[in-house]
Amino acid sequence: MKTFGPIAIFVLLAAVVPTLLFSGYHLFQMTMVVVYGVAILGLAILTGINGQISLGHGAFYAIGAYTTAILMSSWDVPYWATLPVSAVVCATVGFLVGLPALRLGGLYLALTTFALAVAIPQILKHKLFEDWTGGVQGLVIDKPDAPFGLPLSADQWLYLFSLAVGVVLYVLAINLTRGRIGRAMRAVRDHSVAAEAMGINLAMLKTRTFAVSAMYTGIAGSLGAIAVAFVAPDSFSVFLSITFFVGLVAGGAASIGGTIVGAVFIEFVPNLADLVSKAAPGAVYGVILIAMMFLMPQGAGGFIAMIWRRLARPGGQ
């Protein structure tokens, strides 16, 4: 892998620089960039690479977050041990959601997942699960301290922990999408009939992609819950799902590196826009979405890749 060197340096810098230079809130923001990156990565695998549009990934994020919060507060499970559980739970839910999604082409899937995103806070608030979910109040969980007596603050440890999980997930995603399965996913996106004729089992591939995608976003939800140390139904409104979608489009739907750009975008732009007015973040998202669709359909990631190709081969196309 010839890109291994630059990526290793990038990861090293990402680990060292914020840990040493930032503190408190800024470090928390960096943690959330990692969290959002993983969440958008899940969406990118499904929407960008497999072509199934989801406007409801906030739901899987919420399920992951609640799985972690419930395990930590009701059963005293250590925070790191909740991640595999949440991965399994979200992958299962994703698989089940993927089953009806098989019958829903493009637009209908977008519509159904949008409905899921609108409905999820209500489901979380419902009194049937109130004993576990804490109802409208939500759940407060403890922020983990650095283990083994490492000389790190809780924020620093949390950042490094999330980064480590994130790096593993990114490496897995890159391998997945570069291999045979990734090619199959793209083939289904670009021409499902031809893909089926080449021997790809459409139903199996689509539902499994849905499961993987939900798993990624669910793990991101778990990390996010640990970082925020609090979950409540109203933090998982339809706006969260739309935010992920904005991040995906801003970074470039089918670009894995672009998900990091998208995560930086959705973490920092709303904060900056908030300085202008309460309405500004939504407006900025909207303008960016439309502008991207008109000007850079490949997203920032695709745009950078195009510039890179031009520079790498001067005179070439």
Add this chain to the structure above:
Amino acid sequence: MEGFIHQIISGIATGGIYASVALALVMIYQATHHVNFAQGEMATFSTYIALVLIQLGLPYWVAFIGAFSISFVIGVSIERVLMRPVANAPVLTSVGVFIGLLLIVNSMTGWVFDYTIKQFPSPFPDKALFGGFVSGHELGSTGVTLSVLILVYLFFRHTRLGLAMRAAAFNPVSSRLVGVRVGWMLALGWGLAAAIGSVAGCMVAPVVFLDPNMMSGILLYAFAGALLGGIDSPLGAVLGGFMVGIIENLGGAYVVGTELKLTLALVIIIAVLTLKPSGLMGRRVYSRV
């Protein structure tokens, strides 16, 4: 039993609102095969326009017509400026543009008219009629939505322009050949959809109060109604809207409770799409590969 009848009647009243929004969705879907995710936010914006006109001192019905016409113009301009370039783009692009439009309209509403919850006047007397079964507003708003729906039906059935619009949606290439200006027909469809949305907004605002996110739940029910009736059938969408209104009210009262009403819409959507994707009155679509 009385409670049951009352639930059905108020289900019909809210169903009329869902039916209008569903009709607006279907009109745009038929012509462009896009689902307008911003339909609800556009209707909310129109309702605020009506409120501003009322506060300026205009009589209710003048403000109502004013909001209707302004929404029409806004709808036409959105189609001309934003939607024209993405008419044949992939689904991801059109969904992106619609979500962008939703965000922009939503935050513009909040920015211009602020986020506080406002009361919206009802033009109908606030008293119970027919032995308490129906409130004045329920009866009046059902009457208004029904007359709008009938007017739209007559317009499409019995005017030259309506026929041209149907032709443009049904077969753009042939319509262009016989001299229909297809682009403008689509823009008119958008304008009409936005105007119908403004009626729905004005009729629902006295019940749920006016705030920038007023229509997000209603849009969901309208989706459910449009799918239930068949997303390419205007009549189906209207019937579906009424049915969803009744199902929602009965379900909320007797089955799932009011906290899960939105989930009911989700269940309807999934059930229709998996069991009978063409809806009750829609055409089955066959595609050659």
